[in-house]
Amino acid sequence: QSALTQPPSASGSPGQSVTISxxxxxxxxxxxxxxxxxxxxxxxxxxxxxxxxxxRPSGVxxxxxxxKSGNTASLTVSGLQPEDEADYYCSSYAGSNNPVVFGGxxxxxxx
Amino acid sequence: QVQLQESGxxxxxxSGTLSLTCAVSGGSISSxxxxxxxxxxxxxxxxxxxxxxxxxxxxxxxxxxxxVTISLDKSKNQFSLKLSSVTAADTAVYYCASxxxxxxxxWGQGTLVTVSS
Numbered sequence: 001q002s003a004l005t006q007p008p009s010a011s012g013s014p015g016q017s018v019t020i021s022x023x024x025x026x027x028x029x030x031x032x033x034x035x036x037x038x039x040x041x042x043x044x045x046x047x048x049x050x051x052x053x054x055x056r057p058s059g060v061x062x063x064x065x066x067x068k069s070g071n072t073a074s075l076t077v078s079g080l081q082p083e084d085e086a087d088y089y090c091s092s093y094a095g096s097n098n099p100v101v102f103g104g105x106x107x108x109x110x111x
Numbered sequence: 112q113v114q115l116q117e118s119g120x121x122x123x124x125x126s127g128t129l130s131l132t133c134a135v136s137g138g139s140i141s142s143x144x145x146x147x148x149x150x151x152x153x154x155x156x157x158x159x160x161x162x163x164x165x166x167x168x169x170x171x172x173x174x175x176x177x178x179v180t181i182s183l184d185k186s187k188n189q190f191s192l193k194l195s196s197v198t199a200a201d202t203a204v205y206y207c208a209s210x211x212x213x214x215x216x217x218w219g220q221g222t223l224v225t226v227s228s
Binding site: 032034036038045046047048051052057089091092093096097098099100101102103104105 | 147149156157158159162170172173206210212213214215216218219220221
């Protein structure tokens with residue numbers, strides 16, 4: 001059982017927007033602004049898409065955006081494209097005793 | 112740009128110790144980054160194993176803490192993972208990664224380690 005809860009699946013048509021949620025507690029997501037999101041295509045290495053809740057690393061399209069409200073973080077993908085079909089994982093800092101926790105992952109399907 | 116490369120045996124016997132090394136290039140292991148190990152069992156999600164700082168400070172996943180040791184070799188610009196008393200449940204792709212502010216920005220290609228007799 002993962003520390004952070006994500007829906008197993010999400011889907012949308014090309015051009016649409018989709019939001020993936022990631023629910024934690026006040027000890028992780030709610031307590032710190034250190035939420036990250038990763039994209040992983042099958043057989044590939046995870047890629048950092050969002051860090052510190054809302055920031056995008058260089059090279060990540062601005063179609064990807066992050067937000068947080070209380071104990072829940074969200075990743076929104078706007079203008080869905082076929083290459084966005086992948087697994088997405090959230091992660092959060094959770095304090096000095098267990099610094100990093102991951103969500104169980106969400107499979108995004110572009111219909 | 113930082114590059115990481117895992118190396119080590121792809122097959123470990125049950126009750127044995129899994130040992131992997133991550134070579135860092137394009138950057139110094141003495142930078143402000145943390146150096147991490149993350150694993151992914153076949154068909155499953157990511158699990159953080161632990162991290163080490165160039166100062167020698169370490170943090171481990173509480174669920175694995177009793178079996179994990181992460182160490183640093185500054186002279187070789189690399190860091191290592193040892194996981195003891197392995198079982199089939201430890202079969203996974205093991206990634207090394209660097210992190211800042213709890214975000215894992217650079218990852219190795221990953222190496223599959225199978226626990227089997």
